[in-house]
Amino acid sequence: MPPTHELVVADATLRNRAGRWQLGVDDGRITAVEQGPLSGREEIDAAGALVTESFVNGHMHLDKVYTLDRIGDAALTAYTSGDMGSALHSIELASAVKEGYDRAWIGPNARKAVLEAVRYGVRHVLAFADVDTHAQLEGVIPLLELREEFRGVVDLQVVAFPQDGLLRDPGAEQLVRDAIFLGADVVGGIPWIEHTDAEAREHVRRMCELAAAHGRRVAMLVDDAGDASLRTTEMLATAMIEHGLVGRGVANHARAVGLYPRPSLERLAGLAKRAGLGFVSDPHTGPLHLPVRELTAMGLPVALGQDDIEDAYYPFGRHHMLEVAFLAAHALEAVDTAGIDLVYDAVLTTAADVLGVTGHRLEVGGNADLVVHHHDNLREVVGHHEPPAYVVASGRLVATSTTTTTFHLTASLQKENA
Numbered sequence: 469m470p471p472t473h474e475l476v477v478a479d480a481t482l483r484n485r486a487g488r489w490q491l492g493v494d495d496g497r498i499t500a501v502e503q504g505p506l507s508g509r510e511e512i513d514a515a516g517a518l519v520t521e522s523f524v525n526g527h528m529h530l531d532k533v534y535t536l537d538r539i540g541d542a543a544l545t546a547y548t549s550g551d552m553g554s555a556l557h558s559i560e561l562a563s564a565v566k567e568g569y570d571r572a573w574i575g576p577n578a579r580k581a582v583l584e585a586v587r588y589g590v591r592h593v594l595a596f597a598d599v600d601t602h603a604q605l606e607g608v609i610p611l612l613e614l615r616e617e618f619r620g621v622v623d624l625q626v627v628a629f630p631q632d633g634l635l636r637d638p639g640a641e642q643l644v645r646d647a648i649f650l651g652a653d654v655v656g657g658i659p660w661i662e663h664t665d666a667e668a669r670e671h672v673r674r675m676c677e678l679a680a681a682h683g684r685r686v687a688m689l690v691d692d693a694g695d696a697s698l699r700t701t702e703m704l705a706t707a708m709i710e711h712g713l714v715g716r717g718v719a720n721h722a723r724a725v726g727l728y729p730r731p732s733l734e735r736l737a738g739l740a741k742r743a744g745l746g747f748v749s750d751p752h753t754g755p756l757h758l759p760v761r762e763l764t765a766m767g768l769p770v771a772l773g774q775d776d777i778e779d780a781y782y783p784f785g786r787h788h789m790l791e792v793a794f795l796a797a798h799a800l801e802a803v804d805t806a807g808i809d810l811v812y813d814a815v816l817t818t819a820a821d822v823l824g825v826t827g828h829r830l831e832v833g834g835n836a837d838l839v840v841h842h843h844d845n846l847r848e849v850v851g852h853h854e855p856p857a858y859v860v861a862s863g864r865l866v867a868t869s870t871t872t873t874t875f876h877l878t879a880s881l882q883k884e885n886a
């Protein structure tokens with residue numbers, strides 16, 4: 469009998485389904501999820517391991533990756549110290565890297581980080597590029613080129629991000645418009661950095677108006693400092709409703725929300741639901757973070773992001789969302805079964821929902837974007853956070869990884885470790 473599928477992933481363990489499963493894949497879609505045998509022109513043997521949707525990175529400064537050695541870690545010290553009261557100062561220190569901003573080195577750096585995404589099975593990235601009077605368009609142009617190069621393997625949603633503010637940085641707004649004209653997918657923003665609440669509100673209004681006029685989504689860094697009085701997440705949600713952007717916006721960082729008293733948190737949650745506002749948190753990159761578990765329990769979609777890779781704000785990072793989930797499990801005290809499910813979904817299906825990616829579900833008709841792990845249960849998958857054994861993107865195998873150690877011990881020790 470001729471093969472009936474282009475690709476079959478055989479002998480898979482699936483989440484929340486007993487037994488072993490075979491997945492059929494055709495034309496970039498999942499066309500069968502069955503317990504009986506399937507035949508494919510190509511086959512991947514999962515050997516009983518867990519197979520899930522591939523990963524989604526809800527927030528990433530892709531133009532700044534691998535820049536820590538260029539700038540030194542003074543900004544890192546300021547950003548991560550104590551109560552994050554010096555976050556504003558750290559952004560000013562970090563902006564020094566932009567004096568030498570040049571697509572000639574940004575492009576290769578970003579490309580390396582996208583290749584790491586392939587290795588670790590990251591399929592979608594909300595990729596921020598600084599667009600301001602220092603960076604000009606040097607960061608956004610190489611990301612737009614990478615978006616075309618990697619389409620279908622790693623899809624980049626490129627955000628035109630005015631890192632130094634709009635009213636604080638005259639000229640930035642026109643550059644954001646230019647970046648949208650060049651094809652940037654998402655209008656960015658960082659309202660909390662403006663000098664007054666009125667200017668923050670104006671910042672949000674201008675960017676939401678721009679997004680609405682060009683049919684774009686919005687993604688902003690909001691309330692990113694240790695100051696419980698910051699209310700720019702609320703401003704974003706309100707502006708989304710006012711500009712017809714319901715369900716088309718993302719709030720990144722929002723760390724100050726972690727300091728809100730319960731009534732303020734509940735008011736914000738109610739407003740965010742009306743606005744269809746999704747959240748992305750990155751608790752591994754700062755001592756203060758969004759109350760992820762509380763907002764999730766209130767019914768809001770909260771994703772996790774890698775945020776940074778070896779830049780002025782975070783010295784580590786491999787574009788490895790399983791590692792991000794592992795770190796978040798600790799920071800959020802989410803190490804029981806429900807907690808591990810939560811952090812895993814936050815780098816998977818919840819993150820896809822927050823980014824507006826449709827079809828990112830392991831089911832018949834879903835996108836054939838899959839990872840095959842080395843273990844058959846989520847606790848070990850997250851705990852070991854190894855690169856997936858197989859990464860399938862748009863129905864094609866794009867990466868394989870092994871994890872092998874050979875012991876060289878005396879016979880008696882070898883026996884102990886067998």
Ligand SMILES: [Zn+2]
Nearest residue numbers: 527529721775
């Ligand atoms: Zn960030």
